[in-house]
Amino acid sequence: MMAKPVALITGASSGLGSIYADRLARRGWDLLLAARNHERLATLATRLERETGSAVEPAVVDLSDLNGRRQLAQRLSEDSRIEMLVNNAGFGSTAPLKESDPEIMEQMIELNVSAVTMLANAAARAFAQRGRGAIINMASITAVAPTILNGVYGATKAYVLALSQSLHHELAPFDVKVQVVLPGATATEFWDASGSSVRALPASIVMRPEDVVDAALSGFDQGEFVTIPSLPDASEWEAFDAARTALLPNLSRSEPAERYRRG
Numbered sequence: 001m002m003a004k005p006v007a008l009i010t011g012a013s014s015g016l017g018s019i020y021a022d023r024l025a026r027r028g029w030d031l032l033l034a035a036r037n038h039e040r041l042a043t044l045a046t047r048l049e050r051e052t053g054s055a056v057e058p059a060v061v062d063l064s065d066l067n068g069r070r071q072l073a074q075r076l077s078e079d080s081r082i083e084m085l086v087n088n089a090g091f092g093s094t095a096p097l098k099e100s101d102p103e104i105m106e107q108m109i110e111l112n113v114s115a116v117t118m119l120a121n122a123a124a125r126a127f128a129q130r131g132r133g134a135i136i137n138m139a140s141i142t143a144v145a146p147t148i149l150n151g152v153y154g155a156t157k158a159y160v161l162a163l164s165q166s167l168h169h170e171l172a173p174f175d176v177k178v179q180v181v182l183p184g185a186t187a188t189e190f191w192d193a194s195g196s197s198v199r200a201l202p203a204s205i206v207m208r209p210e211d212v213v214d215a216a217l218s219g220f221d222q223g224e225f226v227t228i229p230s231l232p233d234a235s236e237w238e239a240f241d242a243a244r245t246a247l248l249p250n251l252s253r254s255e256p257a258e259r260y261r262r263g
């Protein structure tokens with residue numbers, strides 16, 4: 001029997017990552033599930049193996065730790081069965097920057113930026129060499145709306161969007177798919193660590209994690225690069241992105257613009 005391909009999902013012990021695990025196992029993927037909480041990963045692995053017949057391996061790792069993310073990146077580089085990376089682990093905050101603990105902000109950057117970068121780098125190299133694979137990066141609507149929550153959180157997600165834009169361009173010739181997902185408020189444990197309760201938000205702006213992941217996978221199946229699960233009209237994103245690309249011919253020129261040369 002042919003071995004199944006493996007999807008590596010970070011942040012798989014709860015929320016969006018655990019739903020990705022469920023959906024990908026049902027789509028015929030074997031799984032490598034990364035997070036810190038061994039008990040939760042083991043319980044999920046046992047359930048998914050029983051219900052789907054997929055092989056599910058827990059990988060207990062703290063991705064804010066340099067050695068932790070190095071080990072997982074090495075596994076990604078060396079294990080040719082891994083054909084998908086769901087770069088999902090992350091945490092956020094709703095506190096203004098001036099009221100935030102600088103060490104927590106550092107940890108957020110380590111997890112949301114440094115770990116995402118190291119794993120995307122390893123996946124890009126390995127998948128390009130193999131001529132196949134997919135990278136799904138979990139950003140957030142705060143990537144384009146950084147005033148909504150904590151500024152560092154929004155900045156980390158803007159980084160994930162920019163990194164994905166560059167990777168999408170770079171990896172297209174190698175048949176490696178890149179998707180970036182920008183969910184809005186989602187009812188997960190994210191909120192427990194964020195400093196605000198999801199129950200304080202109007203129900204009309206909060207999506208179920210199952211719906212976020214199902215929409216994101218539908219976008220993936222349709223070959224979308226950017227998926228915003230709640231956006232009713234995809235042409236609104238296309239117009240936003242077209243405005244960005246229209247700037248490109250004038251962003252680097254030999255002379256300052258006329259308005260900076262007056263007086």
Ligand SMILES: NC(=O)C1=CN([C@@H]2O[C@H](COP(=O)(O)OP(=O)(O)OC[C@H]3O[C@@H](n4cnc5c(N)ncnc54)[C@H](OP(=O)(O)O)[C@@H]3O)[C@@H](O)[C@H]2O)C=CC1
Binds near residue numbers: 010011036065088
């Ligand atoms: N919920 C929301 O409103 C939104 C969330 N997002 C993004 O979605 C992603 C998933 O979040 P969500 O599912 O909502 O939240 P959860 O808190 O439910 O999940 C976060 C996951 O990340 C893991 N994780 C946290 N810290 C580390 C670490 N240091 N090392 C390894 N794994 C870690 C957690 O597992 P463990 O504790 O076991 O390590 C958990 O599995 C995040 O990137 C978040 O920014 C984007 C938009 C909206």
Ligand SMILES: CC(=O)[C@H](N)C(=O)O
Binds near residue numbers: 140141148149183190
């Ligand atoms: C926009 C949100 O509310 C969300 N928690 C996020 O992570 O972006």
